[in-house]
Amino acid sequence: MTTSIVKPRVRHPGLPVNAIGLTRRDYEGSMSTLCAGCGHDSITGAIIRAFFELDIPPHKVAKLSGIGCSSKTPTYFLREAHGFNAVHGRMPSIGTGASAARRDLVYIGVSGDGDSLSIGLGQFCHVIRRNVQMLYILENNGVYGLTKGQFSASADIGSKPKRGAPNRQAPIDPVLLALTLGATFIARSFSGDKEQLVPIIKAGLRHRGFAFIDVISPCVTFNDHEGSTKSYSFTRNHMREVVHADFVQPQTEISVSYAPGDSTAVTMHDGSTVTLHKIDNDYDPTDRDAAYAYIRARQNADEVTTGLLYLGKGAPEMHDTENTVDTPLAELPFDQLCPGSIALGQLMDRYR
């Protein structure tokens, strides 16, 4: 049986349309096959909303993922976008290659904590270092969902499994890792908080260079019980938003405004604006080291810091570093690529 159930695509005249005349429905994919209540489905919802509100043509997007429940989700959004379900943990290299070939597309990668922090950790670190133009969402539930609930590398010390002994190994925090490796857009959010998540996704899609969002996304089947530090209740009780991002399209007037000092407006390369509203005034989302120190401090107090945690000056993305032409390499005509027979003849003379 084919398990990606295709939804009927009916145009509801009533549905609101965006600037390019599409409804939210047009940004959906096939029906989810995840467990009812899985955090990943909420993130899918947030992604759909973000793309819809940004008026991005679905077919100008490439959806990438690895293997895992989280990595299945790209089938559930943007039906009209090409998708690539890579092998386990290797999505970053697929994204690097695709972006190398077609720099004109919008890239969104979805991965899990096993996919990114265990088997894929090397690729995850190096795609950050290479600063490939893409939005990378890590749907973090502290376990391997698809293989039925083993602890992943993001499991916290003391977190209890459904059966067996609590985890005793230090967790790998992708946010601290990204800060250490020089990423310029780093956020953490929660699948249960769309209001926070959607604007961050929008900002991430508009960021120049690699944008990373770690989203706590509870696994209701294997890691949502009492004693788990990645459950809905634990996350709700321990998360602490330090900066709230508002995303504003290029055209629109910046409506929101806060008491000065509390907020900074950052203009993205496409002219849109991200307003970072500080909930904690001591927090400076533009200072990498301060952010690191702050997050660590809250961690020691058992708190999960969320929000758009760091937004840095755009470092050169891969194509800047490599000085490639603006036209996507995949679209260059052959005559611009093949030097031809005369050039070959001259070249041959140099090997005599």
Next chain:
Amino acid sequence: MTTSIVKPRVRHPGLPVNAIGLTRRDYEGSMSTLCAGCGHDSITGAIIRAFFELDIPPHKVAKLSGIGCSSKTPTYFLREAHGFNAVHGRMPSIGTGASAARRDLVYIGVSGDGDSLSIGLGQFCHVIRRNVQMLYILENNGVYGLTKGQFSASADIGSKPKRGAPNRQAPIDPVLLALTLGATFIARSFSGDKEQLVPIIKAGLRHRGFAFIDVISPCVTFNDHEGSTKSYSFTRNHMREVVHADFVQPQTEISVSYAPGDSTAVTMHDGSTVTLHKIDNDYDPTDRDAAYAYIRARQNADEVTTGLLYLGKGAPEMHDTENTVDTPLAELPFDQLCPGSIALGQLMDRYR
């Protein structure tokens, strides 16, 4: 031809012997085949001295490495120790397995920046997380020496190659990585500074859990030129020692003593002592986050912070976490491992 030239083993009556009656020569290996002046050879010298001074029986040591010029060096020390030259970037897993089987040995792993930070980055991060009992030395020259000088992931922004454009990608700093991943013994040193390096190696060998030393080790053939940030001259001019470690054997009296406040004495699990003498009083080598912040700050000022940078409370090493018996698993008698026929019979009844 056999290129590991075996040195004649002649006992020089004059040579000083250590507590177990061995001379420094007994800690050497075959002749080095590295380039004259290679930093790696100096580190080999420091390793030899450390083992000699610690009176460790060579055959109770296991030497591990990956692939690279740096990874060749285990053949150049401790002739009487078993060695394992793994495949490229995979030494940490070999070490994890060996340590799992024989926890009674002293493990020393030698790797390069390509071996540990490129192909081996995932394993490097996870051996830290698993806190495997071993001393891990990264001989860091910013290039792939054995494949003739391509930039490695530790190359600094702006560092110039012999030919071609300067590096523009952010370096992966193994010390900051280790701090972020929770390692409890983290140091940085320089192949050209034996006085600093030897005591750190000794302390690392005595540390309980994973001990990491990043040693700047210039590649004279491919990365020691003007403009390279991993050259001898650059390192000499930009390194800044913040803590100097003195290592004292269990028996011996702690001779050295500094003005209070300037130094802390840390007792290792075998009773030996490491005295951390602060050269910069603002530096606290026992505060992970302070250390991170300090190193970053110096980095922004183009300085390379060296010394025993962080020494934390011993976290549980792999065998503590896994609660394994004290006897090395490889030495358990078969009758303690095989439940036998009666137990099997009883077990079979449960499958009826």
Next chain:
Amino acid sequence: MKVNDFAFRIATVNGTGSASANGLLMQAIFRMGIPVSGKNVFPSNIQGLPTWYEIRVNHHGYTARTPEFDLVVAMNSSTYDRDVADLEPGGWLIYDSTWPMPKALDRPDITTLGIPLAGMCNEAFEGSRERILMKNIAYVGALAALINIDLGIIEQLLEEQFGSKKRALLDSNYRALRIGYDYARSSFDCPLPIRLEKMAPPDDWILIDGNTAAALGCVYAGATVGAWYPITPSTSLMDAFRGFCERFRKDPDTGKNRFIVVQAEDELSAAGIVIGASWAGARSFTPTSGPGISLMSEFIGLAYYAEVPAVFFNVQRTGPSTGMPTRTQQGDLLLCAFASHGDTKHPLLFPADPHEAFHFAVDAFDIAERFQTPVFVLSDLDIGMNDWMVRRFQWDDARQPDRGKVLTGEQLDEIAVFHRYLDVDGDHIAARTLPGVHPKGAYFNRGSGHNKWGAYTEDSDEYIEVVDRLKRKIQSVADAVPAPVVRTNDGATIGIISIGGCDGAVIEAIDWLANRGIPTDYMRVRGFPFPDSVRDFIAAHAIVYVVEQNRDAQLRTLLALETGVAVNSLRSVCRYGGLPMSRKAVVDGILEQLEHPAAGALLADNHGARMEVPV
């Protein structure tokens, strides 16, 4: 009437608790002493997708999967069509009549039995979770009445499962069971013509899956270091190993573990951990599946060339790449035989069921250590994850592990100098030493060029000398792997060669053909490299069929290469859709290629779950 000789299928939605209900059915039938098999056909998904459980009973002991069913319990509306389609003419269909019967289910040539399972359970139980779970137990009860399963045995099993601790749960189960049972009794005349009847209690049989069996083998072999990265369908092997160790491997005084299980960050690391541990002297293994072996390829070459023992369990799944992770196949034969770059060759063991999975697991460690080389146990999803009825495992307390040539401190004291790769005994195997034992034992283990002295080399002759010995060494393993099992039939000129989990289907096919006047001989190979008897078997038969579960006839390829016969001289029967091999598939495959007057007629007659054997 079909007594103890039919097959039925239960179609449900995964993640709704039907798995345990189905297991309950299996075990009850097993306790009745009736040969039974159960095949769990589940999706690569955690909740909400179609899943099937297929049970076959056969008093003669033919329990290979059959593609056709006498009875179907259709609990999943999304698969009604195909569930009805796979029903044999004259069969029975059970559906939940809480709702009116859907068009999809009506088929003139079958009997449809409606049972309001949901309705009755919603009345009887509180809360959606319990209602959903009990619905499963209710159909178990209904089946008990319909096909005559001993209710007492089922209750006994529930008792054993929940015991006194979970009294409430036990009661609910009892009630649900009764609900289904009573409804069926009162509504239909039970039992149906397809029914079960108690047989002699099978005291020396057990019901167990291959992953559990292999894990137990690792425990009995004395393996102490397990490293893995989770991957379907191998995961339960390590879970079981840990479970057994918790039971058998605790130091009585300290409560500490005489084993260690390392969950690696990926398969490359798992392979490295196994190789590192084996090099250091512990028996070590890793369970994985195809994708894992691909990732371990580089490390496998290192173990081969540096001669480090290592045991790999490849619980095969379907297809190249991610493929169908919850379907079975025998598609990694070539990969495992020649894994890694350069000239390599590796010993393979092919268990046919959990019984062999246990014994071959033990053998694998002996072979790996004796020959100092990586060894692969090629199981598959069907063997590894399904429950099989097999004979109890035996253990001879006199059996000691064969650790191979490992020099002790005393031996090292005596010899002048130790050379790692010197073939002293002329048996192609050089002695090794373990770290930490003796200064004289030291050597540098490397995957780069080395000579027989154990030193690094770039010299042609020195290099050749070592790899030539390796070739002879691996060839000599042929006599150490489990010998092929042969079954002959008088007057047979046709030979059949097969492997692993195909065994039951092939045996059934052979008997089926024999009963119809086509005698065949059968050889099941159990290890690679193949012993000479394989070549002899091929030579002794005018026609040889090779039956296997992959697309490219990989076993046939290995047979041709090893025995030297032309690959085309062997006929191939390949099935690779991901479901276990059936007698029908084997017979079809053979008859389609057979020049025999009756072939056509027999082909037409080859269907159905039944397997009569003339007395």
Next chain:
Amino acid sequence: MKVNDFAFRIATVNGTGSASANGLLMQAIFRMGIPVSGKNVFPSNIQGLPTWYEIRVNHHGYTARTPEFDLVVAMNSSTYDRDVADLEPGGWLIYDSTWPMPKALDRPDITTLGIPLAGMCNEAFEGSRERILMKNIAYVGALAALINIDLGIIEQLLEEQFGSKKRALLDSNYRALRIGYDYARSSFDCPLPIRLEKMAPPDDWILIDGNTAAALGCVYAGATVGAWYPITPSTSLMDAFRGFCERFRKDPDTGKNRFIVVQAEDELSAAGIVIGASWAGARSFTPTSGPGISLMSEFIGLAYYAEVPAVFFNVQRTGPSTGMPTRTQQGDLLLCAFASHGDTKHPLLFPADPHEAFHFAVDAFDIAERFQTPVFVLSDLDIGMNDWMVRRFQWDDARQPDRGKVLTGEQLDEIAVFHRYLDVDGDHIAARTLPGVHPKGAYFNRGSGHNKWGAYTEDSDEYIEVVDRLKRKIQSVADAVPAPVVRTNDGATIGIISIGGCDGAVIEAIDWLANRGIPTDYMRVRGFPFPDSVRDFIAAHAIVYVVEQNRDAQLRTLLALETGVAVNSLRSVCRYGGLPMSRKAVVDGILEQLEHPAAGALLADNHGARMEVPV
């Protein structure tokens, strides 16, 4: 006297600058119009270990490696013994007589010529670095006198190399050259009986290595994305690609690059980048060697099953595991043909020299895109890193790349709905679409089970339908790979099949045997899967030898599997010590197995670097 028909070897220490001096010799002889080959036998090390450079000249154009030498320049005392040993009786040995001649060098049947190279250079030059470098140029000068190399040409080459910019350096080189030249002239009667004489200038010949050639092929094929992780002996391929692109791929207006080279963190990543880029529509490739292919195995299976084009250059080196990274072999044939788990099969191309390396590189992209599958170009260290004398490469400006079936936006506009894996044309190839082109073109590329519509599936029949088409698709590649090259000899009943870099040695062996009354036919296969002509060639010969450079006769294995002949019916000649194949090895291998009265006598006569062809 041997004119333009002899071989000599120069033994030095690596990292001392001898490489460029040896290249200078090669190029000078080449410019004299004399067929020449040079084999660089270097260590896996950067400085201080023994290294050799072997030059063979032959006016007939036989330039395969020979294991014996007429002259040896022994500059490395640590290898004196073997350097003297490999000298032919009556040969010449040149050593540095700055120090008294060591015992090791004296051998009655050779002539020893001492030249105080170090002494003279220490006098003439300042600083150890320059002194060491000039010593190399000095022996070039001495050789110019001894074997009669045109001094003018050497000076011309130095001029071209240093030009006016490095005047001082050029002068030193001139002086060093003279020092050696004059000393030899004044001390020995030059030239020696083994000598060179100018031949007709070879206008359509060039001197180039295979990695450079393959890189140029990638440029001409229009490849824009290169991804790699450095590994000997493939590294120079990407260096060359970058170099050519700097020259040919700069946007004239902006100076920006019409290419990108990504140095990946490892081979797994390099494979992913290539697959990602190809999926997105760029021609992409990665150069690597055996260990890299092992690591890429999982990704290769994904590309095979999801049908993504990808080009892999495997510049093979010696052995399993790390092996001997600076030695050559053809040991990855099986790995590349069947890389990854499950049922897979991949097209392979086998260039024999840099000329084919260029053309096959271009073909590889066409085949990969036309058949939407990974393709391997199997080069090796000898082809890739040594300089070969080959014909100039040609390019037909009419040639357009075959991008295969890629639907354009216009085409998508017209069709109702697009299905990724539907075999519309019945040629086993389904059309693909590129991201960003058209909403209708969207599909989800996956390595998990999928049906012909491109949707996820776990259904047996849907799965089988797709993999069966894949099998037919790859089989159909047999007619698209370069056809075998055949050379016949009248009356030949013996056939020889070989591959890649063995070509020169085999051709020389064939002529050598023919001259001695043993005619043989020769087929060199150039691509896999093999076209039918290969089966026919085998069928047409009573005896068939397969000549290759690996231990396990991997080419023979592929031939047996593809043609269906019994593997043992093909005789095997395998050499795998890491040095290029020689005529001697081929002839020995053939005669040793040949039932022929003269075989023994001929064997005894088969040695030496010379190759006379009776006029």
